[in-house]
Amino acid sequence: MLTRRFFLKSSGLALVSFGVAPRALVRALHAAERGRRRKTLVVVFQRGACDGLNTVVPYGESSYRKLRPTIAIPAPRGGGRDAALDLDGRFGLHPALEPLLPLFRDGSLAAVHAVGSPDATRSHFDAQDFMESGTPGVKSTEDGWMNRHLQCASQSSATPFRAVSLTPTLPRSLAGRAPAVAMADIGRFDLRPAGGAAVARGFEDMYAGAVRDVLHGTGQETFEAIEFLKKTRPGRYAPSPGASYPRGRYGDSLKQVAQLLKADVGVEMAFTEVGGWDHHAAEGGVQGQLAVRLRELGQALAAFHRDLGQRMEDVVLVTLTEFGRTVRENGNRGTDHGRASVSFVMGGGVRGGKVHGRWPGLSPDRLYEGRDLAITTDFRDLLGEILVRHLGARDLGKVFPGHEGSPSRFPGVIRA
Amino acid sequence: MNGRYGRAAALIASLGLVVPGGMAASSPARSSPDEDARIVHALNRLGYGPRPGEVEKVRAVGLERWIQLQLHPARIGDGALEARLAGYRTLSLSVGELMKGYEVPREVKREIQKKRAEMGEDASEEEVARARREFMQEYAGSMQQMRGRPRQVVEELQAAKVVRAVYSERQLDEVLVDFWMNHFNVFAGKGPEKFLVGAYEREVVRPRAWGRFEDLLKATARSPAMLFYLDNWLSADPDAEPARMARRGGGFRRGGRRLPPGQGQGRKRGLNENYAREVMELHTLGVDGGYTQKDVTEVARCFTGWTIRGLRQDEPEFVFDARIHDRRDKRVLGHPIEGGGQGEGERVLHILATHPSTARFISTKLARRFVADEPPAAVVDRAAHTFRETDGDIRAVVTAILTSPEFLASGSRSVKVKTPLEFVASAVRASGARVTDARALARRIGEMGMPLYMQQPPTGYKDTSEAWVSTSGLLARLNLALDLAGGRVRGVEVDAAGLAPGARDVAAMAAALSARLLPAGLSEPTRRTLQRESGLDAARVAGLLLGSPEFQRR
Numbered sequence A: 001m002l003t004r005r006f007f008l009k010s011s012g013l014a015l016v017s018f019g020v021a022p023r024a025l026v027r028a029l030h031a032a033e034r035g036r037r038r039k040t041l042v043v044v045f046q047r048g049a050c051d052g053l054n055t056v057v058p059y060g061e062s063s064y065r066k067l068r069p070t071i072a073i074p075a076p077r078g079g080g081r082d083a084a085l086d087l088d089g090r091f092g093l094h095p096a097l098e099p100l101l102p103l104f105r106d107g108s109l110a111a112v113h114a115v116g117s118p119d120a121t122r123s124h125f126d127a128q129d130f131m132e133s134g135t136p137g138v139k140s141t142e143d144g145w146m147n148r149h150l151q152c153a154s155q156s157s158a159t160p161f162r163a164v165s166l167t168p169t170l171p172r173s174l175a176g177r178a179p180a181v182a183m184a185d186i187g188r189f190d191l192r193p194a195g196g197a198a199v200a201r202g203f204e205d206m207y208a209g210a211v212r213d214v215l216h217g218t219g220q221e222t223f224e225a226i227e228f229l230k231k232t233r234p235g236r237y238a239p240s241p242g243a244s245y246p247r248g249r250y251g252d253s254l255k256q257v258a259q260l261l262k263a264d265v266g267v268e269m270a271f272t273e274v275g276g277w278d279h280h281a282a283e284g285g286v287q288g289q290l291a292v293r294l295r296e297l298g299q300a301l302a303a304f305h306r307d308l309g310q311r312m313e314d315v316v317l318v319t320l321t322e323f324g325r326t327v328r329e330n331g332n333r334g335t336d337h338g339r340a341s342v343s344f345v346m347g348g349g350v351r352g353g354k355v356h357g358r359w360p361g362l363s364p365d366r367l368y369e370g371r372d373l374a375i376t377t378d379f380r381d382l383l384g385e386i387l388v389r390h391l392g393a394r395d396l397g398k399v400f401p402g403h404e405g406s407p408s409r410f411p412g413v414i415r416a
Numbered sequence B: 001m002n003g004r005y006g007r008a009a010a011l012i013a014s015l016g017l018v019v020p021g022g023m024a025a026s027s028p029a030r031s032s033p034d035e036d037a038r039i040v041h042a043l044n045r046l047g048y049g050p051r052p053g054e055v056e057k058v059r060a061v062g063l064e065r066w067i068q069l070q071l072h073p074a075r076i077g078d079g080a081l082e083a084r085l086a087g088y089r090t091l092s093l094s095v096g097e098l099m100k101g102y103e104v105p106r107e108v109k110r111e112i113q114k115k116r117a118e119m120g121e122d123a124s125e126e127e128v129a130r131a132r133r134e135f136m137q138e139y140a141g142s143m144q145q146m147r148g149r150p151r152q153v154v155e156e157l158q159a160a161k162v163v164r165a166v167y168s169e170r171q172l173d174e175v176l177v178d179f180w181m182n183h184f185n186v187f188a189g190k191g192p193e194k195f196l197v198g199a200y201e202r203e204v205v206r207p208r209a210w211g212r213f214e215d216l217l218k219a220t221a222r223s224p225a226m227l228f229y230l231d232n233w234l235s236a237d238p239d240a241e242p243a244r245m246a247r248r249g250g251g252f253r254r255g256g257r258r259l260p261p262g263q264g265q266g267r268k269r270g271l272n273e274n275y276a277r278e279v280m281e282l283h284t285l286g287v288d289g290g291y292t293q294k295d296v297t298e299v300a301r302c303f304t305g306w307t308i309r310g311l312r313q314d315e316p317e318f319v320f321d322a323r324i325h326d327r328r329d330k331r332v333l334g335h336p337i338e339g340g341g342q343g344e345g346e347r348v349l350h351i352l353a354t355h356p357s358t359a360r361f362i363s364t365k366l367a368r369r370f371v372a373d374e375p376p377a378a379v380v381d382r383a384a385h386t387f388r389e390t391d392g393d394i395r396a397v398v399t400a401i402l403t404s405p406e407f408l409a410s411g412s413r414s415v416k417v418k419t420p421l422e423f424v425a426s427a428v429r430a431s432g433a434r435v436t437d438a439r440a441l442a443r444r445i446g447e448m449g450m451p452l453y454m455q456q457p458p459t460g461y462k463d464t465s466e467a468w469v470s471t472s473g474l475l476a477r478l479n480l481a482l483d484l485a486g487g488r489v490r491g492v493e494v495d496a497a498g499l500a501p502g503a504r505d506v507a508a509m510a511a512a513l514s515a516r517l518l519p520a521g522l523s524e525p526t527r528r529t530l531q532r533e534s535g536l537d538a539a540r541v542a543g544l545l546l547g548s549p550e551f552q553r554r
Helices: A004-010 A023-036 A062-067 A095-105 A124-133 A145-152 A193-209 A214-230 A249-262 A289-314 A379-389 B002-014 B033-046 B054-061 B063-070 B079-085 B095-102 B106-119 B125-138 B140-144 B150-167 B171-183 B193-208 B213-222 B224-229 B242-246 B274-284 B293-302 B342-353 B356-370 B377-389 B394-402 B420-430 B439-447 B471-485 B506-517 B524-531 B538-547
Strands: A040-046 A109-116 A163-165 A269-274 A315-321 A341-347 B306-309 B317-320 B330-332 B335-337
Touching: A040 A249, A040 A289, A095 A109, A095 A289, A109 A379, A145 A163, A145 A269, A145 A379, A193 A214, A193 B471, A193 B524, A193 B538, A214 B471, A249 A269, A249 A289, A269 A289, A289 A315, A289 A341, A315 A379, A341 A379, B033 B054, B033 B063, B033 B171, B054 B063, B063 B171, B079 B150, B095 B150, B095 B193, B106 B125, B150 B171, B150 B193, B150 B420, B150 B439, B171 B193, B171 B356, B171 B394, B193 B213, B193 B224, B213 B224, B213 B274, B213 B342, B224 B306, B224 B317, B274 B293, B274 B342, B274 B356, B293 B330, B293 B342, B330 B342, B335 B342, B356 B377, B356 B394, B377 B394, B420 B439, B420 B471, B439 B471, B471 B538, B506 B524, B506 B538, B524 B538
Parallel strands: A040 A269, A040 A315, A163 A269
Antiparallel strands: A109 A341, A315 A341, B306 B317, B330 B335
């Protein structure tokens, strides 16, 4: 019924003059769209294998302190900044994640510990690939799990912004048949100004006319995206009061996700990534490289939550990393490649204020291959739960082929 | 220009070819619209699109003769290309030389990480610059042995690929080498792979691109690049005794963090099925080629002990390490294989290379590259038949495809969407641009989603339209079109006005530019768009043409 173009022009920000369509229709469209309460999933991929044990710290485990003589985070002591921030009497947040503590306490943030992939590779390359394809151990999978979800749950009112990645190229997670937009920076998603407006119009006409061409739809979507983004230039975007994103690429990308969500452009899945977690040396404890990365991540997530305010009710954000790190620190105040790590889940329907997942323990007999935190939650069960209970997915078998996605395996992080 | 035509004429003379009307440049042969369309098609499929004057050149030689010439690249002089590549000095270095000269010393790497952590995220650009200067002074000694940064190695490889695509006279040779590099994909981003890829292309793939498929397959199987990328170098008999394992120190540096992930201390070695699976699924039989998980495991056992000596130390090379080889008997695709060392892997590769599924899989993929996303069954049948009859003679198979009536048929024209590499190379060629430094062009190809040598999954890049149609990709193409025509790509000089010399009005200019850039003709919407142009701005019109839907096709 409604074309994408029509839909786009009629929704969102002050999306301008509309020509001939009656105002009542515009309002009706707005209402219909709002009424549907589009749910959104935001994926944060921490590339490089984040040390889950120094992120959500099992401070009660004696093995933890023993195996990490120089990089262990001290057990909480009265909320001091040089120790873990207590979550539940067993686990504490790395002090650099302080901005997340209020969110955990008010129930909008949860952690899931000992998450990972059943494939035992310790290669970043393979493990990221498996986590993004959603098919551990199967290398030939061509599309990503996020894209397969979009393929299964097709929408007549889908916009070009239904799946957006704030990265220079489309990540493996979003690769596949369903349309998805990659934009390193929405402020630069535009044609070169040197061409002038007439050139843009020229291109638009050429692609609009190429009706039997596969490029026709893409051309149309591209110009719609450009046109829309012209109204939301980042320079003009003011996050909600109190939402203070950290400087740098990562804060910017999450800020841009918030910007798109607040503009109601139909985002169902958004992808961001943040690198620099591969701390073989100088990982540090309370201070150090990991602390720097966590500070940025925590600030960004907290700012995003504050920025979206009420809208956060319709959003779930999940962090993923390809694997965790060795329980024992190495000779360079760092850690080597391990197995399980931790995920954060934040948003409206989240059963927050809790560290989910079965804790496998750190005593020598409980470690995987005698060295790593064992996996008790398959990442596909965590994502599967979010897809089913938040996005309303019906066919997990298509999203994670070869994996039995039964609710009994869900970690229980989303309210059913 | 004279030089090039002079060489072409000399070459044609040396081949004993009769050139109607003499020199190509001076006197084009008779042209007919359909013949020219066929020529444009061939230039788009056997190579990276026409350059100014090239349609006339091929017409002068004769299309069939030109195709035959491209099928025998050794007969085509390509001396000028070497001069264009000379500036990229890492290209001719051995793997060992690259590792010595372009790998950041370990201790320096660690210090850089530490420094970055100390400075934090809020450091201003000046602070970072000052820290960098201080750092360089402090570690001048350790850094002195470095000839360049590791990134330079990949950047130059990428640039060289673009230069070859743009300038090589052996266009089909470049297309075929690219095809095999993609078929036998490796990923330069995986640890030391970036130092191995150049030699892999130069010494393993390129010399065998036109030979027997089995030889090419075997050479890739033994290459350090493939052994490392698909982890076979780590694969060992799980029952190999620890004592046997421990002796296997040989060429490996153990315990240091330079070892690839998964090879840390205290980890039991075992069978790695990675290569075994991909060699059947991606390199030979195809995913439906009739093998089972049991075959994967058996093939993996056959390849235990196929490993690398000297990785990270000197010149890495293939070595068979009998100490970690699984010596028991195996059974692969129904063939019993007696435990017998290195010969087992060789035997497996022979079985795979001569399997009928392989003939069909390779033929289909080649036909997809040259003819259509869904190639006509007749072409695939003919190619697969040739593959089987000639024992996998690649030149014969490619010849069968390129001389099939379906290849030149009008229905095959412009049905392929260009990959980013094809788009960028063809735009540079069409505009007659002069490339002095191809690195910026290579970066643009990366921004379009095809970072060269950087495709992580072993599947390589896709060769079908839908893989290359995306909003970000299209926008990147439109911007490249505008920047290229406007002379705003670093290292590339273009004279858009020179493409339409002497044009006095917009219509004449648009007509001249269209003929140059889109010799196959314009679509109606594009023609109408150009009609609306009012200023005599050649760069603008050229930008529109290079960004048009029809230029995205080949």
